[in-house]
Amino acid sequence: MSTANKSAIQAPVSLTAGAIQALNEIKSSQNISDEHGLRIGVKGGGCSGFSYMLGFDLPKADDQVFEIEGIKVFMQKSHGIYLLGMEIDWEEGLNNRGFTFNNPNATDTCGCGTSFSA
Helix, strand or coil: CCHHHHHCCCCCEEECHHHHHHHHHHHHHCCCCCCCEEEEEEEECCCCCEEEEEEEECCCCCEEEEEECCEEEEEEHHHHHHHCCEEEEEEECCCCEEEEEECCCCCEECCCCCEEEC
8 A cells, every 4th residue: 555545544543723833843853854653652661551653754664644734743553452543732821831642542551641441
């Protein structure tokens, strides 16, 4: 399947306007090339069992590729079961500043907000 066809697939996650703005600012300020996309995934670990992965990366052969509001998103297909329907937001406040993950698949979360169990 070509990259163009992969991009037509509905993205399993969503990004809020605040998250899109923050990601674009990070990409610009760190001079990240257009070859890179936003990698979203999970990895084992953290206090609740899984931790979120979020960062700019180059595509890998087994990635699904999506586009959300002009941002290329890379995700391994096997991670979709844990992330389907998740919303990523950017929070800017006195107590917290950073990305937040609203994951309907999480059965338990940690106080840090980046660890969950499913």
